[in-house]
Amino acid sequence: MSAVTRIDARFKELAGEGRAGLVTFITGGDPDYDTSLAILKSLPKAGADIIEVGVPFTDAMADGPPIQASSLRALAAGQSLKKTLAMVREFRAGDNTTPIVLMGYYNPVYIYGVEKFLKDAKEAGVDGLIVVDLPPEEDEELCLPAMKAGINFIRLATPTTDDKRLPAVLKNTSGFVYYVSIAGVSGAASPQATNVIEAVTRIKRHTNLPIAVGFGLKTPEHARAIASGADAAVVGSALVEAVRLTLDEKARATPKTVKAVTDLVSALAEGVRSARRKAAE
Amino acid sequence: MNTRVNSLRTGPDERGHFGIFGGRFVAETLMPLVLDLEKAYDDAKQDPAFKKEMDYHLKHFVGRPSPLYFADRLTQHFGGAKIYFKREDLNHTGAHKVNNVLGQIMLAKRMNKPRVIAETGAGMHGVATATLCAKFGLQCVVFMGSVDVARQEPNVLRMRALGAEVRPVESGSKTLKDAMNEALRDWVTNVHDTFYCIGTVAGPHPYPAMVRDFQCVIGDETKSQIMELEGRLPNTLVACIGGGSNAMGLFHPFLDDRDVEIYGVEAAGHGLDKQHAASLAGGRPGVLHGNRTYLLMNEDGQIEEAHSISAGLDYPGIGPEHSWLHEIGRVKYLSATDDEALKAFQLCSRLEGIIPALEPSHALAKLEQLAHGKPKDHIIVVNLSGRGDKDLASVAGYINQKMSA
Secondary structure (H helix, E strand, O other), rough: OOOOOHHHHHHHHHHHHOOOEEEEEEEOOOOOOHHHHHHHHHHHHEEEEEEEEEEOOOOOOOOOOOHHHHHHHHHHHHOOOHHHHHHHHHHHOOOOOEEEEEEOOHHHHHHHHHHHHHHHHHHHHOOOOOOOOOOOOHHHHOHHHHHOOEEEOOOEEOOOOOOHHHHHHHHHOHHHHHHHHOOOEEEEOOOHHHHHHHHHHHHHHOOOOOOOEOOOOOOHOOOOHHHHOEEEEOHHHHHHHHHHOOOOOOOOOOOOHHHHHHHHHHHHHHEEEEEEEEHOO | OOOOOOOOOOOOOOEEEEOOOOOOOOOOOOOHHHHHHHHHHHHHOHHHHHHHHHHHHHHHHOOOOEEEOOOHHHHHHOOEEEEEEEHHHHHHOOOOOHHHHHHHHHHHOOOOOOOEEEEOOHHHHHHHHHHHHHHOOEEEEEEHHHHHHHHHHHHHHHHHHOOOOOEEOOOOOOHHHHHHHHHHHHHOOOOOOEEEOOOOOOOOOHHHHHHHHHHHHHHHHHHHHHHHOOOOOOOEEEEEEEEEEEHHHHHHHHOOOOOOEEEEEEEEOOOOOOOOHHHHHHEEEEEEEEEEEEOOOOOOEEEEEOOOHHHHHHHEEHHEEEEHHHHHHOOOEEEEEEEHHHHHHHHHHHHHHHOOOOOHHHHHOOOOHHHOOOOOOEEEEEEEEEOOHHOOOOOOHHHHHHHHO
């Protein structure tokens, strides 16, 4: 991968500041397009360094109840991959530096058409892709074409990815490595920080890429603990739960919705930023 | 393994592909487990002791070989081809599912996995899994959509009696597809001690090939039985398709016998223009549950809810090898509606004294088309994949509803 993406640039900045980054996940279109776009636009100011936008899918096999529910809310409100790309395009009109990573499952992309998707995603301002059900064994599907199109394909490494398998997982990965801190679905158990730091150290022996850690991080304290040993902390389920808790009885957004998310992001950002300061003192 | 150059029986390739179908579309957490399973299965296949033990249990526990039965009154009724039933309904646990489960549970034992999970629709795969876990002393958890828990209650009671835990699944359409999602979520959470026993010829490689291999006992027996009874191969094979394991088990040993016509029957539910479960007739290739195959979905790639009166066929996908056989045209895929299946269910019960499950009733529903008008020496084998006791309540309910409508 030759071209420097917004992701590469952002991690370079973070390294310069001597701190870890905060990666925030929201589901595109949850609870509706306009509210979701408003949340998206408010995230950088609230302290998100990188944004993952979930592409909703009916069958979120690797996700726990919070992200499953948020995907179904978005789909019920009419969200589609096309609309998710439109959201990114609207976001990009006002922000040309915050990296955007689309995260989801392969089928919507496959049905959209890989070539057309990569072209439209690049034009919309997408910087990276995380596709849960595309392991390295299926790299020809999307990973290699994405690299060619100048979009980072970010791979998940997990507690079951042992040293023997790591090189295969890292081979075509770019942007950063997403370490899934627990064997499980998103939003379930929280990891032990010591185990995570050990795993990050292990992965660092195999790659120079930054390592973001996610799954099960819910509070500013979790984020701080993880940020002391990784290059970024990822929070997702807690944010979509923040959305859910503000909805009215018909699952519609209320005036509290956007603020609930940005308040939590601010607190998480504070947690992440205080981690490196502590380490540096 | 048949290695003839022009054989249709050599697939999949080493990455699990049947043409463009199949593959290993799973989360990274599961990938090492899928690779371990592939290795363990390859080892077991080479081990004569594994085959010997399996043959022993197939004979003494399952009760194989199952009869190939001449259905003389149905034959008279249609006044055409000679109809045989492959009686998988007579297996212990009442369906073909046990053939595959035996193999997988023996593998679980071999891999030292003390805990087994399974998804189930009609409950026959769940019952078979619960049964063999009891026999081999393994812990068993079965995921079943809450809609199916309600419509297949006898099987829920059987699973519980066998010591299995049945977990009703409330997500999505609350049927087989969602049970499979929940089973995958459980597997990803319990990676060290758990074996995922998939009930059909779908999922990531090696499942479609492995389940097929375990089910091929159906077609292998049929071949030798028909040679003994008739001195020649049948003209036509027919079987119902949800994921397609009973069909693949019957079809596969005949794929290279090009004169044998092969028909799979999908569930057309309320009709192909309404809600149904016929992925080949009404779907297109996509990726779900670890493989690329034909799926029912909308224009955005979101999976649609299937419908069939038969819980075992109520799935928006199909095994990848069927997708391939469909595209190359070796197998012809038909479909039968809920109403057609019910009619066949009643006809078979009254004429043959055999209450078929609603799943094979879909295959029986095509006999009129396939048998009628054929010469008397035209031989048709129907895979009677399971018995219908479990369906009596839903059949009665459906008939009452129709009568009051």
